Amino acid sequence: MDMKKYCFGIDIGGTTIKCGFFTAQGELLEKWEIPTRKEDKGSKIPQDVADTIAAKIQEKGIVKDEIAGVGLGVPGPVGEDGTVHQCANLGWGIINIKNIMEELTGLPVQAGNDANVAALGEMWQGGGRGFSDVVMVTLGTGVGGGVILDGRIRAGVCGAAGEIGHIIMEEEDTDAVCGCGGHGHLEQYASATGIVRMAKKKLAADDAPSSLRTLETITAKDVFDHAKAGDQTANDLVDMLGRYLGMALYNIAAVVDPQVFVIGGGVSRAGDILLNAIEKHYNENGISALLGKEFRLATLGNDAGIFGCARMLLD
């Protein structure tokens, strides 16, 4: 009989560290946050995480033998063995965070990339529930992704599997510069920032009437709201977004052929109008074996990461 009753899911972000205390059955008992101290190249972070775990163990009056371990999400590429290849967000160079945290906590640790653990969380308890082969795309300030195959994260040899935001969409579009130094990547069209960039470009290109012109500043949400209200230019922009995402997700399917796509991040709050635009273009130009996939909205929001972290341990 297994004595393990609890586990921790710890999702390290650039500003805060989200912490979850779970039962071994995956019930979230408690969640809290601590600040991410990035000074001294992020060297205080591992100890801060160990301290908050130790405090929670003490507070709950439980013993380490009852704890399955700690799942850790990191905002950078993480290899299968827990090696962080670099994490500019936190100031980390190449370190094995799994080994470091096992040393500090005395508990088993599994580490994964933050977008990948969010995908695993959504598979387990969110929009991908009931599926084992899931591709998740997170549309926020940037575009992230996670590839779950046979119920497990595909981390990749250099921890860079699921880097969907850096798929090349428009090789010729050298104006659309990516944070990574490349250009024409999916992130420049499908992130909240990219949607605004496309909107400004389209409005500047001609004088077509559009309710978007009445706004002083445009957000991604505005584009969806005006599209829902019937504005043609806004609808064209949503269609353009659907075209980029539909094509990118079809090309991803041609590599791993998943069961379902889960769309998350702030942009996904647009809801069905977004899913419909993606699905229309996904099914437009491809081989029949890959068509007709399911598209779902993410449901866990910012908690997806801690759920996925917990799942890594219970796997």
Next chain:
Amino acid sequence: MDMKKYCFGIDIGGTTIKCGFFTAQGELLEKWEIPTRKEDKGSKIPQDVADTIAAKIQEKGIVKDEIAGVGLGVPGPVGEDGTVHQCANLGWGIINIKNIMEELTGLPVQAGNDANVAALGEMWQGGGRGFSDVVMVTLGTGVGGGVILDGRIRAGVCGAAGEIGHIIMEEEDTDAVCGCGGHGHLEQYASATGIVRMAKKKLAADDAPSSLRTLETITAKDVFDHAKAGDQTANDLVDMLGRYLGMALYNIAAVVDPQVFVIGGGVSRAGDILLNAIEKHYNENGISALLGKEFRLATLGNDAGIFGCARMLLD
């Protein structure tokens, strides 16, 4: 102690069925071919395969207990459980070929898509030897592919993982019609047929002098030969091919992040000039974690399939 000393690798093609008799250590003891009888919707094929296996068992004077089983390659999508989703090449509809062949042979059977088993064969004994995470692309009359993750074929939920030839490269290029009914897919640029199409288009577009103009008909091999001899137009064509393949393989890496790419098929006989063109463009526009991958030529030729079939059983 394991008594299994032998296994069979059977690669079913549209014209011939390639058969291999292997030791359980993966040594190819003997290979032979039988014709593919496609009449009556390919219904004779399973019995033909069972008969040739039974004949070989008798000829060698061995017993079934000594045989690990039969690995089967099929020219169509095959699910993890051995379901062929459709195989227009052979006339098959939806059948479970694993169950059918186990019934007919009385041996354990594993089935996979032909391009996927070829990729597995190249990983095991060919250009991808020593690696466990391999993406293979086969450049022949069409473009095929196989994705090997952690040493195993990624078949995909509908058996359509690794359908690399159907990645969309040029959504706007509606002239470049694909066999699948789509357009602008990788196959229309990177297959032998696609290379010839691009060459004709380029020669027709202007009057630039080119030694290719002296040829009555142009083959993909001509393009490489003239490029090696210094013809500018031919070199531009090789560069264009490298651009399509480099971009497609980079986008594949952003999904699964493999260790190595193996390039096979008739077009790959061009050798280093092809690898160099792909590698140049692969490294041109992407995130650093995905750059600097290895590119290798396939080495097993038409035997890749039977090797991969055998490997499925010995896994």
